[in-house]
Amino acid sequence: MAKTISTSTLGPVALNPNTDNPLTITSTGTVTATGTAASIYGSGTAWTVSNSGSVSAATADGFKLSGGTTLTNGVGGVITSSGTHGGGLSVGAGIYVQNGSGNVTNQGSISGGGYGVALGGGGSVTNASSITAGEDAVRISGSAGTISNSGTLTGTFDDGIGLFAGGSITNASGGTITSSGTAGAAIYTSNNGATNVDNSGVISATVHTILIDGGGSVTNNQGGTITGGNAGVFFKNLPGTVTNSGLISGTVAPNGTGVYLENNGNITNTSTGTITGAFFGAFLEGGAGTISNSGSISAAIYDGVVLGLGGMVTNAAGGNITGGSTGVYVKYRAAGTVTNSGSIAGIATSSTGVDLAGGGTLTNDVGGSITGGNFGVFVGSTSTLATLAMIGTIFNSGNIASAKYDGIDLSKGGTVTNLAGGTITGGSNGVYVNTGSSGTVTNTGNITATATSGAGVDLGGGGIVTNSSGGVITGGGFGVFTTGAAGTVTNNGSITGAHGVSLGVGGSVTNSATGVVTGQTAGVFASTSASSTVVNAGHISATAGAGADIEGGGSVTNSAGGVISGSAFGVFMTGAANTVTNAGTISGATYAVDFTGSGTNRLIVDPTAVFTGKVAANSTAANTLELASGTGSIGGLGATGASFANFQTLAVDGGGSWTLTGANTTTSVFDGGALDIAGTLGAASIAFQGIGSALLIDNAATFGSNVGTSSYTGPQLQDFVTGDKVDLKNIASTGAAFTYNPSTGLLQVTNGLNQVATLDFQNSTLGNRTFQLTSDGGTGTLVTLGGTTILPSPPAVPGADVEWQNGPGGLLAAWNMNGAQVVASNYVTVQGSLAAPGPTWSVAGLGDFNGDGTNDLLWRNQSGTLVDWTMNGSQITSSQTVTFGASPATPDSTWNVAGIGDFNGDGKDDILWRNASGSLVDWTMNGSQVTASQQVTLGGGAATPDASWSVAGIGDFNGDGKADILWRSANGSLIDWTMNGSQISSVQAVTLGGSPAAPGSDWSVAGIGDFNGDGKADILWRNSNGTLIDWTMNGSQIANSQQVTLGGSPAMPDSSWQIAQIGDFDGNGTSDILWRNTSGAMEEWSMNGAQIASVSPVTFQGTPATPPLTWNTLSKPTDFV
Known part of the structure; x- marks a missing residue:
C-alpha cells in the first residue's frame, strides 16, 4: 500500500513495509528530524522511494533503509544530513541503504556531513545534479557498484566516490x-x-x-x-x-x-x-x-616515463615524452624495450633521453628523436643491487643526441646498429662502451662527437666496429677509438678524427676499396701494448703524421688500388716483428715505410706496388724484402740512405719474376721464383728454397769480383737442386764449358767467345753436382743440375682419408683408407710438383670449406697470411689466399683458430676464431672467401668466455645439421653451445641424469665422432690411467655413458698409444679410431658405440704401415668435420 507525504512532517518517520511502500514525497512535503534517529527509516522489504520535497536529519541519516531500495530524488528534491564525518554510516548520511542492493537516481540535491549516498549492499547511483558529503559523496560496499555521473560529486574531507567491492564509474x-x-x-x-x-x-x-x-x-x-x-x-x-x-x-x-x-x-x-x-x-x-x-x-x-621492473615503451610518430632528468627510465632490476618514432627528451642540462639501467633493447625509427643534456641513450647501472648483465642493443634510424657526454653510452657493453639516415651525436663520444665491456657498432648512417678530444666511437673494452658504405664516423680526437681489449674495425665508408682509427690494445683494421680513413696525427694508430693488423684497399691518410702508425708490431697490407699516405710517413712501424705488404701506393714525405725498433721486419712487394718516399728498416735486426709472385722490377737495396735500406735478405716468391736494377746489397732467397740481376748485387748468399727457383744474371762480369779466377768472391748459392737454374744472360752458349772445384764450390764457365762467369755453390746443400750448360733460348746460357729430382719415398701413410706432414714445413702425403688397409699412399702435389710449404707455414685446420665433400687444408703463415688448399685426394687443385671483401684476411697473432665446423648448416665448414681477449668471431666460408665475419653473440650481446674456459671439441651433438661447441672450464664444468651461424641459440650445462657432468682433471677429451651412427656426435674421454669412456650425446644431455670395451673387457691403451685421427675409415656410417704408437705401429679400431667391433693393424700392400715419427697427421681429433 502506497504512502505519500505532501505536508511538513516531524521525523523520524518509521515506514511500515505493508502500508508505506512505495513512498512518495511531493514538492510540498518535508520531513525533518531533530533528534538522533534517521529522518526516514524502514526495513523488511525492497523499498521504492520518490522524493521531490525535502528530507533532513540533524545528526543521523536522511534515509536509512534496509532490504534493498530504489530511490529517486527528483528535480527540486533535497535530501540532507547535518551529521559529522567519521561517525560511521548511521551518522550523517543523506541516504543509507543497508542489507540489500540500492539504486539511487538524483536530479536534485543530496548532502551529508558523513556521506551523500551510502549503499551497503552494492547497487547503482545515477547523478545528474549534486551530491556532496564530508566523508564520501558516494560510498558503495558489500557488492559491486555502478555510478553514472553528469552532475557534481564532491567529498570535502575524504573521497568523492568510494567503492569497496569494485564496479564501474x-x-x-x-x-x-x-x-x-x-x-x-x-x-x-x-x-x-x-x-x-x-x-x-x-x-x-x-x-x-x-x-x-x-x-x-x-x-x-x-x-x-x-x-x-x-x-x-x-x-x-x-x-x-x-x-x-x-x-x-x-x-x-x-x-x-x-x-x-x-x-x-x-x-x-x-x-x-x-x-x-x-x-x-x-x-x-x-x-x-x-x-x-x-x-x-x-x-x-624527474622522468617522463619510468619502468620499475622492465617492460615496453612504444612512442609513436607524433608522440612526445619529456622529463627533467630522463625522458624514459627503466630501472636496474630488469631489462626494458623502447621503440620510438616520435620524440623522447631529457630537458635538464644533466639529463638523459633514454636510460635503460637494466639493459635491454632500444629501436629509434625513422623520424624518431632521442635527446638529453648528458646522454642521448644510457644503458647500464652502477648500483650494487644490480644483478643483470645490463647489456644494451640499440637500433637507430632517427636522431640520437646529447650535448655534453655521449650520444649512446653502453656502460656494460652491447651492440649499436645505426642504419642509413640515422644520426648519433655526442659531445664526448658519439657511441661509448665503458671500460671492461665489449661492444659492437655497425654504422650506415652518421656518428659524430663534437668535442675536440671526442671519439665518434669509443669502445672501452674492445669489440667490433663495422662502418658500412655510406656510413660516416667523425670525432674531434678520434673517429674510432678502442682500448681495454683488442678492437676490430671494418670500414666501407668514412672515418675521420685527429686519429682516424686508434687501437689502444691492438686488433685489426680492414679498409675496403670504398673506405676512407682520415686523420691529422694518424690515419690508423695502434699503441705499443699489442700487435695490430691493417688491411687496406681504399684510402688511409694523415695530414700531419703517419697514414698508419703501428707502435706494437703487426702487419699492414695495402692491396692493389689501396692508398696509404702521410705528411711524414706512409707507414710507421715499431715494436715487435712487423710485416708490410704493398700492392697499391704508400707515400710519405720522410719515409714511405719506416721500420724502427729492434724487431724483425718483412716488406712484401707486389709488382703493382708504388712507393713515394724511401723505405727503411732498422739496422739491428734480420730484415727481409720479399718480392711476391708476378713480374716486376726493383732497385736501390742497400744500407742506410738507400731507397730500400737495411734489408739483409731479398726473397722471391714462387711465380715471381723480378728484375733487380742498379746497385744493390742484400742476401737473396728464392721460393720457386726468378730474380733478374740487371745491375749489381752485393750479397753474402743466395738461397734457392722451393724447387724451380731461377737466378737471372744480366752481366756476369759484375756478379761478384775477380770473376773467372780462383780468388772470386761473390754471393754463395745455397740449396741449389735439380729443377733450379741460373741464367747467365750475357754468356753465349756456343762452346760453353765449365769446371767445378768441389773443394771451393766454384763453378767456372767459359765459351768460345772468351766470355767468363763464376758461381759459388755451397757444397753441403748442393744437389747431385751433375752440372749442365744449355742455351736459355736467347743469347745466354742456363746452368742446371742434370738427372731427376731425388725424393724420399712416401711414407706408408694416408691420403684422402688421412693427411700427413713430414715435420714443420716438410713434404705432405695422403692416405686413402679402406678400413685398416691403406689402399693408396701419395705425396701431395700441385701441378705435378711436390708441395712443401716451408717452415714459416703451419696447418691451422682441416675443413670442407667449399662444400665439395672433401676436406681442404687451411694454412697460416707467421706473417698472418692465410691460404686455402682445395684438395682432390693428394692433388692440390687450387691454392688461394683467404680473402674477405676482396682483401687478404690476415688475423694478427692475438687470434687463433679455436675450432672448425659447419655452424650455419650450409654444407660448408666455417672457422671459429678466438682472441687472447676472449672475443670470438665466426667466419662463414665459401672456399677461400670469407663471406661473413661476425662476432659470436648470445642474446644480442658479445660472447666472450674468460681464459678459464677452453674449446674441448666441435660436433653436431643434437643432430640438427649444425656444428655445436663444447666448452670446458678449468674447474671441469662443461657447457654446450647450440649454434646457428654466429648466434648462440642456447647455452646449457652438459648433464648426465639431470645433474651437471664435470669430469676431473685426470680426464681429457680424446676425440669427437659419431661412434654409434645415430647422426649425432659423441664424446670420447680418456683418463690418465688409460680408461676410455664413450658419451652418447643428445644435445647437452648425455644419453649414455659407457666404458669402451673389446670383447666385454675394458680397453685401456697405455700412454705409448695416442689417437692420430677420428674418421669413418671403413665407410659403414660410424666413426672409427686410428691409433699410433711411439714405436711407429698403427691400429684401427672399428667402433659400434662404446664397443670395439674389431682391432686391426694398419697395413699398406700387405705389410704394416709404420711411418717415421717425423711424420704427423694434420687432422684434429676433437674437430668432428
Whole structure:
C-alpha cells in the first residue's frame, strides 16, 4: 500500500513495509528530524522511494533503509544530513541503504556531513545534479557498484566516490567528481574487486585523483580531465589499464605523478592525450608492463616515463615524452624495450633521453628523436643491487643526441646498429662502451662527437666496429677509438678524427676499396701494448703524421688500388716483428715505410706496388724484402740512405719474376721464383728454397769480383737442386764449358767467345753436382743440375682419408683408407710438383670449406697470411689466399683458430676464431672467401668466455645439421653451445641424469665422432690411467655413458698409444679410431658405440704401415668435420 507525504512532517518517520511502500514525497512535503534517529527509516522489504520535497536529519541519516531500495530524488528534491564525518554510516548520511542492493537516481540535491549516498549492499547511483558529503559523496560496499555521473560529486574531507567491492564509474561530459580534502581521493576503490572508470568530464583531488586498490581500468576520453596533487591515476596492489585521450596530471611536488601503476599494467596515451606530473609523467612498477604513447607524457623534475621492473615503451610518430632528468627510465632490476618514432627528451642540462639501467633493447625509427643534456641513450647501472648483465642493443634510424657526454653510452657493453639516415651525436663520444665491456657498432648512417678530444666511437673494452658504405664516423680526437681489449674495425665508408682509427690494445683494421680513413696525427694508430693488423684497399691518410702508425708490431697490407699516405710517413712501424705488404701506393714525405725498433721486419712487394718516399728498416735486426709472385722490377737495396735500406735478405716468391736494377746489397732467397740481376748485387748468399727457383744474371762480369779466377768472391748459392737454374744472360752458349772445384764450390764457365762467369755453390746443400750448360733460348746460357729430382719415398701413410706432414714445413702425403688397409699412399702435389710449404707455414685446420665433400687444408703463415688448399685426394687443385671483401684476411697473432665446423648448416665448414681477449668471431666460408665475419653473440650481446674456459671439441651433438661447441672450464664444468651461424641459440650445462657432468682433471677429451651412427656426435674421454669412456650425446644431455670395451673387457691403451685421427675409415656410417704408437705401429679400431667391433693393424700392400715419427697427421681429433 502506497504512502505519500505532501505536508511538513516531524521525523523520524518509521515506514511500515505493508502500508508505506512505495513512498512518495511531493514538492510540498518535508520531513525533518531533530533528534538522533534517521529522518526516514524502514526495513523488511525492497523499498521504492520518490522524493521531490525535502528530507533532513540533524545528526543521523536522511534515509536509512534496509532490504534493498530504489530511490529517486527528483528535480527540486533535497535530501540532507547535518551529521559529522567519521561517525560511521548511521551518522550523517543523506541516504543509507543497508542489507540489500540500492539504486539511487538524483536530479536534485543530496548532502551529508558523513556521506551523500551510502549503499551497503552494492547497487547503482545515477547523478545528474549534486551530491556532496564530508566523508564520501558516494560510498558503495558489500557488492559491486555502478555510478553514472553528469552532475557534481564532491567529498570535502575524504573521497568523492568510494567503492569497496569494485564496479564501474562513468563520468560524462559536464560531470565533476571532486575531493577537496587532504585525506582522500576523488575516486577510491578498495582491493575487494576490480573497478572500471570511464571519464569524459572533470575529476580532481588535492591528493590522489583516482586511487584503485583492486585493479581494473581507467579510460579518460578526449576532453576529460583527471587532475590531482600526488597522482592523477594511481593503481595500487593489483595491475591496472589506463587509456587516455584527455588530460591526466599530478602536479604537486614532491610526489606528483600523472599515472602510477604500482603493481604492473598497461598505459595507452592516444594522440590527443596528455599525461604530466611534477616528478613523473607515467610510472609503472611491479612487472613488465607496457606504455604506448601517441600524445604527450611529461615530468617537470624527474622522468617522463619510468619502468620499475622492465617492460615496453612504444612512442609513436607524433608522440612526445619529456622529463627533467630522463625522458624514459627503466630501472636496474630488469631489462626494458623502447621503440620510438616520435620524440623522447631529457630537458635538464644533466639529463638523459633514454636510460635503460637494466639493459635491454632500444629501436629509434625513422623520424624518431632521442635527446638529453648528458646522454642521448644510457644503458647500464652502477648500483650494487644490480644483478643483470645490463647489456644494451640499440637500433637507430632517427636522431640520437646529447650535448655534453655521449650520444649512446653502453656502460656494460652491447651492440649499436645505426642504419642509413640515422644520426648519433655526442659531445664526448658519439657511441661509448665503458671500460671492461665489449661492444659492437655497425654504422650506415652518421656518428659524430663534437668535442675536440671526442671519439665518434669509443669502445672501452674492445669489440667490433663495422662502418658500412655510406656510413660516416667523425670525432674531434678520434673517429674510432678502442682500448681495454683488442678492437676490430671494418670500414666501407668514412672515418675521420685527429686519429682516424686508434687501437689502444691492438686488433685489426680492414679498409675496403670504398673506405676512407682520415686523420691529422694518424690515419690508423695502434699503441705499443699489442700487435695490430691493417688491411687496406681504399684510402688511409694523415695530414700531419703517419697514414698508419703501428707502435706494437703487426702487419699492414695495402692491396692493389689501396692508398696509404702521410705528411711524414706512409707507414710507421715499431715494436715487435712487423710485416708490410704493398700492392697499391704508400707515400710519405720522410719515409714511405719506416721500420724502427729492434724487431724483425718483412716488406712484401707486389709488382703493382708504388712507393713515394724511401723505405727503411732498422739496422739491428734480420730484415727481409720479399718480392711476391708476378713480374716486376726493383732497385736501390742497400744500407742506410738507400731507397730500400737495411734489408739483409731479398726473397722471391714462387711465380715471381723480378728484375733487380742498379746497385744493390742484400742476401737473396728464392721460393720457386726468378730474380733478374740487371745491375749489381752485393750479397753474402743466395738461397734457392722451393724447387724451380731461377737466378737471372744480366752481366756476369759484375756478379761478384775477380770473376773467372780462383780468388772470386761473390754471393754463395745455397740449396741449389735439380729443377733450379741460373741464367747467365750475357754468356753465349756456343762452346760453353765449365769446371767445378768441389773443394771451393766454384763453378767456372767459359765459351768460345772468351766470355767468363763464376758461381759459388755451397757444397753441403748442393744437389747431385751433375752440372749442365744449355742455351736459355736467347743469347745466354742456363746452368742446371742434370738427372731427376731425388725424393724420399712416401711414407706408408694416408691420403684422402688421412693427411700427413713430414715435420714443420716438410713434404705432405695422403692416405686413402679402406678400413685398416691403406689402399693408396701419395705425396701431395700441385701441378705435378711436390708441395712443401716451408717452415714459416703451419696447418691451422682441416675443413670442407667449399662444400665439395672433401676436406681442404687451411694454412697460416707467421706473417698472418692465410691460404686455402682445395684438395682432390693428394692433388692440390687450387691454392688461394683467404680473402674477405676482396682483401687478404690476415688475423694478427692475438687470434687463433679455436675450432672448425659447419655452424650455419650450409654444407660448408666455417672457422671459429678466438682472441687472447676472449672475443670470438665466426667466419662463414665459401672456399677461400670469407663471406661473413661476425662476432659470436648470445642474446644480442658479445660472447666472450674468460681464459678459464677452453674449446674441448666441435660436433653436431643434437643432430640438427649444425656444428655445436663444447666448452670446458678449468674447474671441469662443461657447457654446450647450440649454434646457428654466429648466434648462440642456447647455452646449457652438459648433464648426465639431470645433474651437471664435470669430469676431473685426470680426464681429457680424446676425440669427437659419431661412434654409434645415430647422426649425432659423441664424446670420447680418456683418463690418465688409460680408461676410455664413450658419451652418447643428445644435445647437452648425455644419453649414455659407457666404458669402451673389446670383447666385454675394458680397453685401456697405455700412454705409448695416442689417437692420430677420428674418421669413418671403413665407410659403414660410424666413426672409427686410428691409433699410433711411439714405436711407429698403427691400429684401427672399428667402433659400434662404446664397443670395439674389431682391432686391426694398419697395413699398406700387405705389410704394416709404420711411418717415421717425423711424420704427423694434420687432422684434429676433437674437430668432428
